[in-house]
Amino acid sequence: MKRITVLIVASLMVLGQAYAQTKPGVKNDKAKTVKEKDTTEHYTFPLSDKVIRQEVTFKNRYGITIAANLYLPKSRGSEPLAALAISGPFGAVKEQSSGLYAQTMAERGFAALAFDPSYTGESGGEPRNVASPDINTEDFSSAVDFLGLQPSVDRNRIGIIGICGWAGMALNAAAVDKRVKAVATTSMYDMSRVMAKGYNDAMTLEQRTKTLEQMSQQRWADAEKGTPAPSTNNLPEKLQGNEPQFVVDYFNYYKTPRGFHPNSVNSNGAWTATTALSFMNMPLLTYIEEISPRPVLLIAGEKAHSRYFSEDAYKAAAGQKELVIIPNASHVDLYDRLDVIPFEKLTAFFNENLKFDKSSAKAKTAAVE
Structure with missing residues (x-):
């Protein structure tokens, strides 16, 4: 029974948490304009009267158009702002958790960019609803590209925040992209680890081989049909009362008005x-120690089923690092519960590590000229 539970957990995280019919996404690698947006689109949080929200797009290194929301504080001085690129959770969109984080950090004085990863939400890329350890790591760096070109941003004071599965991608990006001065994660999931080894690394070689054999055969079916098939490992449409708590938590976010969004893979795809x-062939976090000497902040819930990912990342990271465990919090609590997410800690962390330096502002001005 324990092995079956492990496989169920891994399947839900790996192959999707929503129903099998895919919703048509952005076509021809172009982000939708405001006029083209579905009337059903909405944000899962109200817009703060302390910020300005701007819809923006930019391209990543692979030429994929990334759709994002840039949040700026209404009250700010003449000095360029420290900036944050934010994404996650795995299968979510910018109108959900990452947008809430961006808005809250903008209220606290940062320029904050929440973006839809490639192949999801309003971002470009075909086919829809696919993830990549490389391309999604690159998405963070392309967000840094964009932020560094904004006149309101000090390009030498850019950090990133990753939530859930995109926390692993954030750490991966920080390791290779030396422009990132500080990185923080919440409810971190190492997606390559859980896909390759199962929950708590419990997947046997036999199980791994069987999974790869099934996906290898699926490629023939996809090639013959001309389009990739969706996963069938999904969140239930209704809870039966016997689901593991983590499934209940995901359902209560993605499948209810609390966090549902039509563009979210986990809500509606x-x-x-x-x-x-x-992910099973290309592990994330191989070079996590190379983030040092830049600081790393890892935040996890005490009761989160994913807690061990943050704890192990903390052990693997080098130099300035901190692990914060939030008492009584679950994995999903750190998606949107403003009374649980430690925004004071995040603010202090980035204020300390993205300090204003007049020489950096002069360097940006000289580069632009």
């Missing part, structure tokens, strides 16, 4: 059935 292939 499904990852492709072969999404796990690259």
